[in-house]
Amino acid sequence: MKDKIKVCLIGCGRAGMIHAKSYSRYVKNAELIAICDPDEENLKAAQEEVEVQNIYTDYKEVMKNKDIDAVIVVTPTKFHHQIVIAAANAGKHVFCEKPMAINEEECDDMIRVCKEKGVKLQLGFMRRFDKNFQKGKAVIDSGDIGEVTLLKSNTHGPSEPKAWMFDVRSSYGPIGEVNSHDFDTLRWYAGCEVKKIHAIGHNFRSPEVKEQYPEYYDTCVVLLEFKNGIVGTISGAQYVKYGYDARAEILGTKGLVKVGTQKADDVEVITEQQKNISDSVNSWRSLFADAYVSEADSFIECILNDGEPEVTGYDGKMALVLVHAGLKSILEKRPVEISGH
Ligand SMILES: NC(=O)c1ccc[n+]([C@@H]2O[C@H](COP(=O)([O-])OP(=O)(O)OC[C@H]3O[C@@H](n4cnc5c(N)ncnc54)[C@H](O)[C@@H]3O)[C@@H](O)[C@H]2O)c1
Structure with a gap:
């Protein structure tokens, strides 16, 4: 070896x-x-x-x-x-x-x-290697919060959209660029595939492109119904400017888990004007720095030990199925059934 x-x-x-x-x-x-x-x-x-x-x-x-x-x-x-x-x-x-x-x-x-x-084929959903997101999964598996009922996942990105993103039929918009991670997290937490999806999106931050790209949206909300009955929501947005914001929530029959924070550290500065200031996470690069390393470690160990990748090609495909169905739902303004999976 x-x-x-x-x-x-x-x-x-x-x-x-x-x-x-x-x-x-x-x-x-x-x-x-x-x-x-x-x-x-x-x-x-x-x-x-x-x-x-x-x-x-x-x-x-x-x-x-x-x-x-x-x-x-x-x-x-x-x-x-x-x-x-x-x-x-x-x-x-x-x-x-x-x-x-x-x-x-x-x-x-x-x-x-x-x-x-x-x-081996491993996909790049690094949230599965983030210690906070992993703890969320461990709590679900432990049964400490009972049966999972409602899952929420939130990703808001700060960056100004690039010109190619305005054509959502080729870029998919935030649901593809930002929220494919949320789809993967919720499939992982639910332990099950999605049955039905309903997404709504609007353009709030780039009014200048509304005429040329009427389908462009920078903000969306997605409702999901899993085959095992769990319900879920995703909130997605790009160009939010305030920082990179990735959090999740798991509501069980016996408790709640909140995963992640927008705070960059545990320091708060309180001024004489009674303002309370704390630094916020500015980028996925800093938020998930350790997760990218664990992800790489896991890929290499899977090769060396001839194991199964922790995030498979099938996981990559299913996230894409949900991105497509979500965009279809936004464009056709109706819920979409996920069939054949
Ligand atoms: N997991 C995550 O959190 C995450 C974050 C950002 C991007 N991504 C994904 O990573 C991929 C790259 O995104 P990015 O933001 O780094 O893009 P980028 O534009 O910054 O970089 C892409 C690089 O690929 C090079 N390239 C283009 N065609 C190539 C080819 N045929 N062979 C070799 N190199 C080629 C480009 O010259 C460029 O240097 C995308 O699929 C993106 O969705 C994932």
Whole structure:
């Protein structure tokens, strides 16, 4: 058995560099030996952050390097399918960021080829590795709050939408960009698939694009009914400016669990004007810094011990099914049944 898994990062952008740092600094049984990005500037910036032996501008070249055991796919979503299939065909284990792909057919293909080639496929839902979100799950499993009845998950992101996000038929809007994490968390907490979804969305913060993009929404609420009867809500918003806000709530028949906080630390500053000020979390990068490292550790251990990934291709596909159904519900202004899963 190998003692270290040799890894290549494919896609050296915002999220990619988080993984680059995890694999090069914190994951003891992995070695980041290569990076790949067609953008020379991003590649150069990445080289300044991490030291690697191999630099690629074309992912197809990565697949020819027999020393690479696993790839971390962090490109724009539309490239995930082709890169994951190429990696699996080259016998490389795959970690793939969310959203898994553009459509369900691509997800099925990725799951099938990884299985046929005997390589691991893990998806990037890092909340499952966050100690607060994990404690929520542990309380559910312990039975301490009785039967789960109502689940809530909230993600509000601070960033101004990029131009490509306004066309929600291709970007999905916040329900895809921000809330795919909430769909995964609630499926995980409910231990069950969703039966019906109803979502409503409106544009409050970008009135200047209303005429050109009448379907764009920056705020949404999603109602979910699970097959086991649990009900759930998701609140989603982008461009909220006040910080990155990811929290969940689990209401059981015998108690309540509140997961997460908007506070960056436990310090409050109270002034003579009777103002109470505390710093708020500004980014998913800081909020989930430890979770990204645990996620990477888990992927490497799963390869070394020939285990099952904690977040599977099927989890990636089901989050995408819910994103699609949620957007359909927003656009058609009606509840949507989730069939066939
Ligand atoms: N898990 C999370 O919390 C999280 C957070 C942010 C982004 N993401 C996901 O990560 C992915 C990347 O998002 P991002 O925000 O880092 O985007 P980004 O635009 O910052 O970075 C993408 C990088 O991929 C490179 N790239 C483009 N085509 C490529 C190709 N064919 N081969 C190799 N590299 C290529 C780009 O040049 C760029 O450097 C998306 O799927 C996104 O949804 C996940």
